[in-house]
Amino acid sequence: MRSPSPFNAWSLIQGGLSGQRHWQAQWRKAEPRRTYDVVIIGGGGHGLATAYYLASRHGIRNVAVLEKGWIGGGNTGRNTTVIRSNYFYPESAAFYDYALTQYEQLSRELDYNIMFSRRGMWVLAHDPHQRDKMRHSANAMRLNNVDAEFHGPDGVYAAIPGLNRNPRYPVWGGLLQPRGGTARHDAVAWAYARAANALGVDIVEQCEVTGFDIVGERVQSLRTTRGDIACGKIGVAVAGHSSEIAKLAGLELPIQSYALQAFVTEPVKPCLDTVVMSPATGAYVSQTDKGELVLGAGLDLYLSYAQRGNLPWMERAAQGLVDLFPQFSRLRFLRQWAGICDVTRDSSPIIDESAVAGLHFSCGWGTGGFKAIPAGGTCLAHHLATGEKHPLASFASFERFVTGHLVDEAGAAGIAH
Numbered sequence: 001m002r003s004p005s006p007f008n009a010w011s012l013i014q015g016g017l018s019g020q021r022h023w024q025a026q027w028r029k030a031e032p033r034r035t036y037d038v039v040i041i042g043g044g045g046h047g048l049a050t051a052y053y054l055a056s057r058h059g060i061r062n063v064a065v066l067e068k069g070w071i072g073g074g075n076t077g078r079n080t081t082v083i084r085s086n087y088f089y090p091e092s093a094a095f096y097d098y099a100l101t102q103y104e105q106l107s108r109e110l111d112y113n114i115m116f117s118r119r120g121m122w123v124l125a126h127d128p129h130q131r132d133k134m135r136h137s138a139n140a141m142r143l144n145n146v147d148a149e150f151h152g153p154d155g156v157y158a159a160i161p162g163l164n165r166n167p168r169y170p171v172w173g174g175l176l177q178p179r180g181g182t183a184r185h186d187a188v189a190w191a192y193a194r195a196a197n198a199l200g201v202d203i204v205e206q207c208e209v210t211g212f213d214i215v216g217e218r219v220q221s222l223r224t225t226r227g228d229i230a231c232g233k234i235g236v237a238v239a240g241h242s243s244e245i246a247k248l249a250g251l252e253l254p255i256q257s258y259a260l261q262a263f264v265t266e267p268v269k270p271c272l273d274t275v276v277m278s279p280a281t282g283a284y285v286s287q288t289d290k291g292e293l294v295l296g297a298g299l300d301l302y303l304s305y306a307q308r309g310n311l312p313w314m315e316r317a318a319q320g321l322v323d324l325f326p327q328f329s330r331l332r333f334l335r336q337w338a339g340i341c342d343v344t345r346d347s348s349p350i351i352d353e354s355a356v357a358g359l360h361f362s363c364g365w366g367t368g369g370f371k372a373i374p375a376g377g378t379c380l381a382h383h384l385a386t387g388e389k390h391p392l393a394s395f396a397s398f399e400r401f402v403t404g405h406l407v408d409e410a411g412a413a414g415i416a417h
């Protein structure tokens, strides 16, 4: 059992009076052991959630999470924090809505404030065709029991007061998911790490996986920069680096890796209380609790592992933002970065065992895997623990690339795919 949360008002006041010296590390700095029941590669949200659910729901606690850098230093700590379940097909709607439902009570379950903010998520239509498609999407979402509202221009302008009345592309309407919102991304990683650690999971940072020993098409052990580890069940959750890990096992994945960028401005007083996405202008924006505007750009469609981003995409995102909200034109960018996204041809994920027995992958999250973390972790943990696919993840298979039964969610993936 975890000790009672130190994050209460009394403890904060005490800390303030005593120089903040009472804080303890939220997880142990574990040394890797020579054998585990399950090893998870990748200390992002998906890897940590998988470890937590293995321990909490399946009682499997002899588990290690191996992270080559630091917890949450990959895409989990680089994203624009948008959480939504506005997908089209029933299987993906069920999957992402399960994740959203888990997010709604995650702070309580993990006893850690992930700052989930249900502020609503708008997707704007800028021509009659987009408007009709959005009405269609709203109907599909409602049929899938997901909350959705279509509003004409008056409804959009009433809900987003600062929106430009005379933008380059007129506003023909908007699709609102009221339950959509944001959460603090690194808090999600820290919360899962802390909870998994409390259940006995070893979280090993600065430990890169460099190879596998495979005998008779079954994985036996893995090689790391901190020694070899014997383990017959491995979960790989390394986002844009999935193909590199697969190559170490002699596998080729139906994944392509691209850089996606994000930016934050200097902080300003609260002025935007919802998430706004405009596929036509290429902008999506929300405001953090600190006051910074968080701004995302599109995928740079040049295959790359370079996490630094580039100026042309920054300019494009800034143009889109200023077109929608001219009043933001005088804000300065404070930070800019990129993360490497793992994109499948149908923009749907893969949570499945590979052709190497015992070696499982959770990948294909592309530009939208942050919102999926609780569902992705649940499903990978279930598969590793029981040997059976979780029903929610039946669509997220390797097999679909052979049979052609793709679940094409390119539209719901938004502007980035």
Ligand SMILES: Cc1cc2nc3c(=O)[nH]c(=O)nc-3n(C[C@H](O)[C@H](O)[C@H](O)COP(=O)(O)OP(=O)(O)OC[C@H]3O[C@@H](n4cnc5c(N)ncnc54)[C@H](O)[C@@H]3O)c2cc1C
Binding pocket: 041, 042, 043, 044, 045, 046, 047, 066, 067, 068, 069, 070, 071, 072, 073, 074, 075, 076, 077, 078, 079, 080, 081, 082, 083, 207, 208, 209, 210, 237, 238, 239, 240, 241, 245, 260, 261, 262, 296, 337, 338, 339, 340, 341, 362, 365, 366, 367, 368, 369, 370, 371, 372
């Ligand atoms: C700019 C940007 C904006 C985004 N915006 C959103 C958004 O608003 N909403 C949303 O839902 N999604 C968004 N995403 C996507 C989302 O961030 C990712 O899909 C999600 O975080 C993937 O989580 P993960 O745990 O699979 O991977 P990661 O968080 O990337 O974690 C993988 C970890 O594996 C480690 N690793 C890699 N190779 C090895 C190795 N050999 N050995 C050990 N460790 C290794 C890495 O260091 C990394 O820490 C965005 C992504 C980016 C880049």
